[in-house]
Amino acid sequence: xxxxxxxxxxxxxxxxxxxxxKPIYKQRIWGGQKLREVFDKDLPAxxxxxxxxxxxxxxxxxxxxxxxxxxxxxxxxAIEKYPKEITGDENFAGPFPxxxxxxxxxxxxxxxxxxxxxxxxxxxxxxxxTECWYIISAAPGAVIYKGLKKGVSKEKFAEAISxxxxxxxxxxxxxxxxxxxxxxxGTAHSIGAGLLIAEIxxxxxxxxxxxxxxxxxxxGKARELHIEEALESIHxxxxxxxxxxxxxxxxxxxxxxxxxxxxxxxxxxxxxxxGQMKTxxxxxxxxxxxxxxxxxxxxxxxxxxxxxxxxxxxxRFADDTQYLTVTI
Numbered sequence: 001x002x003x004x005x006x007x008x009x010x011x012x013x014x015x016x017x018x019x020x021x022k023p024i025y026k027q028r029i030w031g032g033q034k035l036r037e038v039f040d041k042d043l044p045a046x047x048x049x050x051x052x053x054x055x056x057x058x059x060x061x062x063x064x065x066x067x068x069x070x071x072x073x074x075x076x077x078a079i080e081k082y083p084k085e086i087t088g089d090e091n092f093a094g095p096f097p098x099x100x101x102x103x104x105x106x107x108x109x110x111x112x113x114x115x116x117x118x119x120x121x122x123x124x125x126x127x128x129x130t131e132c133w134y135i136i137s138a139a140p141g142a143v144i145y146k147g148l149k150k151g152v153s154k155e156k157f158a159e160a161i162s163x164x165x166x167x168x169x170x171x172x173x174x175x176x177x178x179x180x181x182x183x184x185x186g187t188a189h190s191i192g193a194g195l196l197i198a199e200i201x202x203x204x205x206x207x208x209x210x211x212x213x214x215x216x217x218x219x220g221k222a223r224e225l226h227i228e229e230a231l232e233s234i235h236x237x238x239x240x241x242x243x244x245x246x247x248x249x250x251x252x253x254x255x256x257x258x259x260x261x262x263x264x265x266x267x268x269x270x271x272x273x274x275g276q277m278k279t280x281x282x283x284x285x286x287x288x289x290x291x292x293x294x295x296x297x298x299x300x301x302x303x304x305x306x307x308x309x310x311x312x313x314x315x316r317f318a319d320d321t322q323y324l325t326v327t328i
Contacts, residue, residue: 014069016085016308017294018280021063021075026051029217032106034196038137039102039302051103054304055279057096058203067297075306087277088309095203097328098257100279100304102136103197109190110223111145111166111211114204115233116185123232131201132182132252132259134324135175136283139194145170147187147240154236157188161227166211171240180251180259182244186235198281200326202256208233251324260325270315277309278327285321289313 025043028050035041035052043049055075056063062074070078076094084090114129133144145167148157152169160166170188175181175195183189188210191197208226216222246252252259264270264285272278272289286300291313299305299315 014082014085015294016311017068017291018289018297018299018311018313019065019070019075019078019306019308020067020297020299020303021055021306022066024053024056024061024063025049026053029215029223030105030107030109030193032104034104034106035102035302038196041302048106049104050106051101053099053101054281055096055098055100055306056203057094058099058205061205068295082308085310086306086308088275097203098279098326099201099203099205100281100326101199101201102302103133103191103195103199105191105193105195105197107193108213110209110213111170111188111190112207112209113188113230113233114185114206115208115229116235119186119233120206123229126206126229127202127204128185129202129204129206130183130185130254130256131199132180133191134198134200134251134259134281134283135177135179135181136196136198138176138196142175142194143192144173144175144181144195145188145190145192146173146181146183147171147189147238147243148234148236150239150241152236154231154234157234157236158231161210164211164214167213173240173245178247180246180261182246182252182254184243184254186233187238187240187243188230188234198283198324200252200257200259200281200324256328258327260327262323262325264315264317264321264323266317266319268317270317272307272311272313272315274310274312276327278307278325280305280307281324281326283322283324285317285319285323287315287317287319287321289315
């Protein structure tokens with residue numbers, strides 16, 4: 001007797017093209033409407049939108065493709081069907097290894113920390129997170145808090161928590177547009193008011209708040225703090241003065257991702273070679289990506305595009321354009 005057996009087969013009939021995504025907007029107590037003003041994002045009216053997740057593949061937040069043949073599918077499902085075409089690795093196992101956001105800090109963020117892999121194992125929970133911030137725009141006098149001041153111990157930090165003076169323990173850094181600040185896991189940090197930022201990070205939403213500047217929401221309720229987890233996660237031997245800041249060329253080169261800054265003038269062209277998946281974050285300008293046998297894909301400031309590993313084409317810039325290229 002014959003037994004019918006179904007063998008799963010990878011589908012490989014899609015024509016590769018640069019993928020665009022529907023943003024996932026996150027309301028935050030510190031957010032505003034600057035993403036509408038700067039990038040013409042279709043934000044919910046009147047809401048404080050602090051984050052626009054441009055590329056995500058987390059359990060509860062999955063980017064949906066907005067253009068072409070794969071429109072309507074999630075990023076994860078598209079990669080599952082076409083792993084080699086998109087990632088370059090036929091045996092790629094998700095989730096997608098990046099989370100890319102735009103942040104609108106109309107007000108100051110909480111002082112917080114993200115754990116490293118060892119801390120997650122020790123605590124038995126959470127996902128590790130290393131990130132960087134590219135400063136898109138900064139109000140006069142804008143600052144970030146990046147790492148601890150020299151000599152701050154766990155005991156001194158814990159005492160500052162009880163006194164409400166945690167911000168005094170952090171390295172306060174004046175910032176301006178064009179800077180990229182790298183924050184490895186375990187770095188205590190905060191973003192000051194008046195900043196628009198592109199955040200590139202590992203795929204984690206684990207955040208331990210340790211101080212929220214004593215604010216409350218519209219209902220008069222303070223946000224939850226995670227003091228025990230934060231004290232376990234912070235690298236107390238790391239001084240903020242030793243954390244890097246870059247402004248051009250290769251901005252970040254860490255084990256999780258690499259970021260390069262590009263700048264092209266009006267009517268210039270840039271070839272996109274096959275062989276490596278890349279993500280493009282458009283900061284200014286606009287133009288079109290053209291590839292043989294594929295429909296043109298337009299891009300503009302505020303877009304985030306995933307270029308599949310097998311795609312070959314060219315970016316044509318209709319205006320002076322700055323962009324970030326992220327690879328893994």
